[in-house]
Amino acid sequence: MAQRLEDMFTRLLNHFGPQHWWPGETELEVIVGAVLTQNTNWKNVEKAILNLKERGLLSPDRLNALSVSELAQLIRPAGYYNIKAKRLKNLIDLLRERYGLDLSRLLDQKTDTLRQELLSVNGIGFETADSILLYAARRPVFVVDAYTHRILRRHGMTDEQTDYHELQSLFMDHLPEEPSLFNEFHALIVRTGKEYCRRKSLCHLCPLQEWGPVPPLV
DNA sequence: CACCAGGCAAGTA
C-alpha cells in the first residue's frame, strides 16, 4: 500500500505540478478559510475573505468585536453565511474564553489536544479540524475529503463504507509524516477530483488511469 | 434550466 500511495503522489505531482495551497497567508486567514470553504467553491471564499481583509477585520480582536449578523453580511459570497458566521464566532468564543484571543496559545498545543479542542467547537468537524491542523498549525495530519473517498474507491483501494478515520490512517500509516507531503497530496487529490472525476468521459485522461481496470462507477 | 463546490449538525425512525 505504501508503494501504491507513493506512486499515486508521484503521478499526480508530475501531471499537475505543485498546487500551492494556502501560501503566504496568516494562520488566522487559513483558519477562517477552512470554515468558509465547507461545501463551497474556493473562489467564493476568496471574495468573503477579501471583504474582511479590506476592512482590516482579519484579527482575533476585530472578529471578536463583530456581531454575528455583521459578520454574516461580510461573508455573504461564501454562501451559508448565517451558519458560517455562527461557526466562526463559536471558534472566536473558544479563543477568547480559553486562550485570551491569543491564537499561538491555541495552536502551540500538542496535536491531539489541539484536534480535540477544535472538534469541540460547534461547526468544526473532522475535515475542517484537520485542515486547520495541517495548513495553519503545520502538523503532519492527513486531510480526507469527498474526493479522497471517490478517487480511492474508483481505483479499488477502499470500499464505500470506509470511514473518515480509516481513510486517514491509510495515508498516515503508509507515508512519511511530513506536513509538506500531506499538504501537497491533499491539494493534488482535490485537483484530480475536480479535473477528472466529474465526468466519466474524462477518466481516460486521469494520471491514475494506467493502474488498469477498476470497479465500475456507481 | 440543473448541478455543484476544499461540510456540518440537527432531526427522524
Next chain:
DNA sequence: TACTTGCATGGT
C-alpha cells in the same frame, strides 16, 4: 446507528 434535510452564493 443510519438516513435525510437545511444551509446559500456564484460559476458552468
